[in-house]
Amino acid sequence: MLEKEELRRLKGDIICPRLDVFDGIHEELEKGTAIGFECPVGQASAELFRKLYEEVTRTTLSVDTCTKGGKFLAYRATYVCHHNVRDRGRKASAKDTQCPWRLHVVSKTRSSMSRISDNLHASCGLVVRGLGHHNHATDIPAALKHRRVSDATEAKLKSLFRHYHSPSTALQTLDMELREEWGEEYPLKAADRSLLPDLSYVYRFVSLSFHPAYPSSHPTVPIPIYACHSKQLITMQ
Numbered sequence: 001m002l003e004k005e006e007l008r009r010l011k012g013d014i015i016c017p018r019l020d021v022f023d024g025i026h027e028e029l030e031k032g033t034a035i036g037f038e039c040p041v042g043q044a045s046a047e048l049f050r051k052l053y054e055e056v057t058r059t060t061l062s063v064d065t066c067t068k069g070g071k072f073l074a075y076r077a078t079y080v081c082h083h084n085v086r087d088r089g090r091k092a093s094a095k096d097t098q099c100p101w102r103l104h105v106v107s108k109t110r111s112s113m114s115r116i117s118d119n120l121h122a123s124c125g126l127v128v129r130g131l132g133h134h135n136h137a138t139d140i141p142a143a144l145k146h147r148r149v150s151d152a153t154e155a156k157l158k159s160l161f162r163h164y165h166s167p168s169t170a171l172q173t174l175d176m177e178l179r180e181e182w183g184e185e186y187p188l189k190a191a192d193r194s195l196l197p198d199l200s201y202v203y204r205f206v207s208l209s210f211h212p213a214y215p216s217s218h219p220t221v222p223i224p225i226y227a228c229h230s231k232q233l234i235t236m237q
């Protein structure tokens with residue numbers, strides 16, 4: 001994470017020398033501050049920023065709209081809070097607070113720089129701006145339980161499955177690691193779905209991760225034992 005001493009101010013906006021977000025970034029965005037990152041131009045920078053931002057603010061964002069591949073525009077997207085459910089369907093969701101928070105990210109191509117009068121874009125590969133406010137708490141179990149499972153957690157699950165864990169024992173292992181790592185903070189961490197998903201998610205994840213084609217293309221990787229016993233999962237041949 002960036003230290004505040006590493007930030008530079010430009011007419012009220014902020015320039016960061018790397019994509020790392022900093023403590024207090026959400027408060028700055030809520031105030032209307034534009035934040036530029038001196039990073040490579042393109043979608044990958046925007047997506048990496050989103051993940052870092054989600055981790056620090058303990059929120060989950062979804063892509064609402066995006067444009068990419070233009071002559072002067074490499075990538076533009078609007079992210080919305082996951083408490084704003086787009087496909088509401090018939091059944092009301094406890095997650096859906098119709099949260100109005102928006103985050104706009106823009107990455108302009110270098111060929112557009114001669115046309116740019118905005119100094120922030122001229123020196124930064126990615127510029128982000130916030131709009132609105134969350135209409136719910138973000139650091140309570142009721143909100144954390146809806147977060148998207150993180151890439152790091154999925155990587156741990158895959159590793160556990162390769163070591164013959166079942167979904168239940170893999171989940172128990174994640175739980176135990178959180179207990180050991182966070183001590184008194186464990187209850188709040190355990191409520192965070194990005195760190196500790198529910199069992200039904202773990203079942204779905206393993207069935208997708210260990211697709212039937214998997215053994216033949218990766219013959220040296222052991223097949224999880226439980227996969228041979230559950231009709232809910234896959235039949236590995």
Ligand SMILES: [Zn+2]
Nearest residue numbers: 081083099134
């Ligand atoms: Zn929200």
